[in-house]
Amino acid sequence: MTAIRRFLPGWLSSYAVLYLLFLYLPVIFLPIFSINTAATPKFPLSGVTLHWYEDLPRTPALIDATWNSLIVGVSASILSTVLGILAARSITRYRYPGRRAINGLIMAPLVLPEVIVAISMLLVMLQLGLSLSLFTVVLGHVLVCIPYSMTVLTSGFEGFDRSLEEASADLGESAFGTFRRVTLPMVAPAIISSLLVCFTISLDEFIIAFFLTGTEATLPIYIWGQLRFAAKLPGVLALGTLLLFASFLLMTTAEILRRRAARRTQNEGGLYA
Amino acid sequence: MTVAAEGSPPLRMAGSRRSPLLQSEAVQGFALISPTFVYALILLVLPILVVIAHSFWTQNYLTIDHTFTLENYRIALTEPIYRDLLWRSLYISLTVSLLTVALAYPVAYFISFHGGRHKSLWLFLITIPFWTSYLLRVMSWKVILGYNGVLNSGLMGLGIIDEPSTALLYNSTAVIITLTHAWATFAILPIFVSLEKVDRTLVEAATDLGDGPLRSFLRVTLPLSAPGAISAALIVMIPTVGDYVTPKLVGGKDGVMIANAIQAQFGKASNWPLGAALSVTTMIIVSLMAGATVLVFRGLQRLAR
Numbered sequence: 341m342t343a344i345r346r347f348l349p350g351w352l353s354s355y356a357v358l359y360l361l362f363l364y365l366p367v368i369f370l371p372i373f374s375i376n377t378a379a380t381p382k383f384p385l386s387g388v389t390l391h392w393y394e395d396l397p398r399t400p401a402l403i404d405a406t407w408n409s410l411i412v413g414v415s416a417s418i419l420s421t422v423l424g425i426l427a428a429r430s431i432t433r434y435r436y437p438g439r440r441a442i443n444g445l446i447m448a449p450l451v452l453p454e455v456i457v458a459i460s461m462l463l464v465m466l467q468l469g470l471s472l473s474l475f476t477v478v479l480g481h482v483l484v485c486i487p488y489s490m491t492v493l494t495s496g497f498e499g500f501d502r503s504l505e506e507a508s509a510d511l512g513e514s515a516f517g518t519f520r521r522v523t524l525p526m527v528a529p530a531i532i533s534s535l536l537v538c539f540t541i542s543l544d545e546f547i548i549a550f551f552l553t554g555t556e557a558t559l560p561i562y563i564w565g566q567l568r569f570a571a572k573l574p575g576v577l578a579l580g581t582l583l584l585f586a587s588f589l590l591m592t593t594a595e596i597l598r599r600r601a602a603r604r605t606q607n608e609g610g611l612y613a
Numbered sequence: 614m615t616v617a618a619e620g621s622p623p624l625r626m627a628g629s630r631r632s633p634l635l636q637s638e639a640v641q642g643f644a645l646i647s648p649t650f651v652y653a654l655i656l657l658v659l660p661i662l663v664v665i666a667h668s669f670w671t672q673n674y675l676t677i678d679h680t681f682t683l684e685n686y687r688i689a690l691t692e693p694i695y696r697d698l699l700w701r702s703l704y705i706s707l708t709v710s711l712l713t714v715a716l717a718y719p720v721a722y723f724i725s726f727h728g729g730r731h732k733s734l735w736l737f738l739i740t741i742p743f744w745t746s747y748l749l750r751v752m753s754w755k756v757i758l759g760y761n762g763v764l765n766s767g768l769m770g771l772g773i774i775d776e777p778s779t780a781l782l783y784n785s786t787a788v789i790i791t792l793t794h795a796w797a798t799f800a801i802l803p804i805f806v807s808l809e810k811v812d813r814t815l816v817e818a819a820t821d822l823g824d825g826p827l828r829s830f831l832r833v834t835l836p837l838s839a840p841g842a843i844s845a846a847l848i849v850m851i852p853t854v855g856d857y858v859t860p861k862l863v864g865g866k867d868g869v870m871i872a873n874a875i876q877a878q879f880g881k882a883s884n885w886p887l888g889a890a891l892s893v894t895t896m897i898i899v900s901l902m903a904g905a906t907v908l909v910f911r912g913l914q915r916l917a918r
Contacts, residue, residue: 352723356735359720363742363797366753369763373756381756382766427649434642442646446653451848453855453899455872456892459879460660463667463889483656486649544746547857551879560748567752567862580749591744595737 370584374577381573392578402579405562409543412474412558416481417538423482424489424534431490432497443490450487457484458551465552472554480548485538492537492594496530496601530601536594540587559583667889677885685890695874695891702854702871702895703902705785709792710800710850710906714842716793717800721841722834724801725808736805743798751862754791758782758863783865791859796852800845807841808834839914846910847903854899871895 369381377387396402431443449457461480462472470476504526508518546560553561563579566572668685671678689695724735742750757763758781765777781787811834819829857872864870871891878888 352719352727356720356723359716359797360738362794363739366750366757366794367742367745369753369756370749380761381759382761382763423649423652427646430642430645434638434645436639436642439642439646442650445658446649448653449657451851453852453872453895455855455857455875456664456896457657457660459875459888459892460664461656462879463663463885464656464660467663479656483653486652540744544744544748546746546748560746563746563748563752576752580746580752583749584745587744587746588741591741595740599733 367584370577371581374574374581376574379571379574381577392574393582395575396578396582399575401557402562405557405559408474408556409559412477412481412549413539413542415478416485416542417535419478420482420485420489420538421493421531421534424486424493424538425531427486428490428493428497432494432500433502446490447487449484454484454547455551458548461548462551472552474553474556474558476552476554477549477558480552481538481542481545484545484548485541488537488541489534492534492598493527493530496527496533496598498602500526527601529597533594533597533601536590536597540590540594543583544587664889664892667886668893670886672884672886685887686894688887689890689894695871698869698871698874699895699898701785701869703898705788705792705870706850706854706856706899707902707906708789709796709853710846712789712793713796713800713849714804714846717797717845718804718842721801721804721808725805725811736802739801740798747795748858750795751791751859754787754794755782755863758787758790782863783868785864785868787863787865788856788859788868788870791863792853792856795859796849799848803845803848804838804841807838807844811837836914839910843907843910846906850903850906851899855895 372385373381374392375388375390376385377389377391378385427443427446431439458480461476461483465472465476465479504522505518508522509515513521544560545558546564549558549561550564557565559579563576566576667677669681669683671680671682671684689699720739724732728735755762759765760777760779760782762777762782764781765774768774769777815833815837816829819833820826824832854870855872855875856870857876860868860870860873875888875891875895878884878891882888
């Protein structure tokens, strides 16, 4: 029996490492084939080149798509974070009837099939006579970003010591002063983390943008268009690699900030007062 | 600095200065959440109601006929093409969710019970691939499984096969592999959370009372972590049934799913009411399947005890 117990963790850890490889496998091929000279992605590589990367800034459609994605990403992340702050604060601080149901509704886009969410919004927008544009894409992205923003912010707001705010008010600080000098510094990392997470999601989101955009393409829509042409694949891989690193950087920063936020409110709250 | 250390001062009666109504916790909490709530009502609940309404109407070219009819549902449920697509979508999403949970459970178990100091590092490593574009991940699978793909050229290089296999890409297996990969993180996290909640002293007690590692796992850890496994299965099942990108890119003709048909009704085919009826049918059937899954899991959980 003890033999099994000693043996098991070894087995499990090799399985876990294999699983991790499975998770990373497809992701690793993007950068590898993006520096391949041949257009077809197969081994062995025919040669190493940065040619595909050099072509990227010379593609006007790609530049446009990048701008569109940035505009949508920044607007969606700010809007969803503001709505996320309000909801997360309400959920973590107040108790009231219907709180769980409302929370469930706000989190629902996380588990609904995206196509159905997208076509429902499309129907309503067309009924309301809204013309499809980047604005409608932003509206859609905000809906799917809020659950993620909520998750990040609730973990930052939970355990937030109310007595700190009360103390500040007792010491003569106004409501706004308390918010600016006590609340905000403690939750700032969580807020920035939420902004980064939402930006990353919006940057990568395809289905909703695909249905709700008019003529302007975002980056994933541009990529989708390019996928039809086999010859364009290396360019897409190069672009994908850049996006991969951008997402990676954003998410690592967001995670570090989220942890700092959780630490501040939970363990060392007093230090920052 | 020292305020927190001294402990919070005794609470003053909060309602003394403002009207009791505004001070009431319920009203404040509700007021604070209402913008987000209203946003979700307008952009999620209202649209879904509009879709449900459309599913009972018909379309004559560009105008919608608002007479109530069940014709769209009859088509959705009896036309062989839609019936097959629905069945295939359900089969794929059920397979993917069970496979993902089965593959993810040991990893979550390892991190929770043997992760030691590196728990959060492991979790972070598992989340990173998820944060890369979904579109790009699906595309990479296409690169791996394709005719000239990595797997084929690798197998040929090793002399295992003589010519590229076409069996890898453009079928429902390719869809299942890709989706199992795409949803892995979503399965690991809820299972991990429920494993973390398992009281370790119970496992020790079972061992002390003579249960071997396998028996104590089956009788203590597994039933206690079942809620996590159930929610993981649902989190994977419900969205994958309506996946559009994966079947479109790696599914080929044999891997088409219901979402592709729904999209076609709102695009080329331009029959909104039928598209709406297909969406509603998909949602209802996947909810039923989710409910059935919960019941089966609960039954198994009871059996294990």
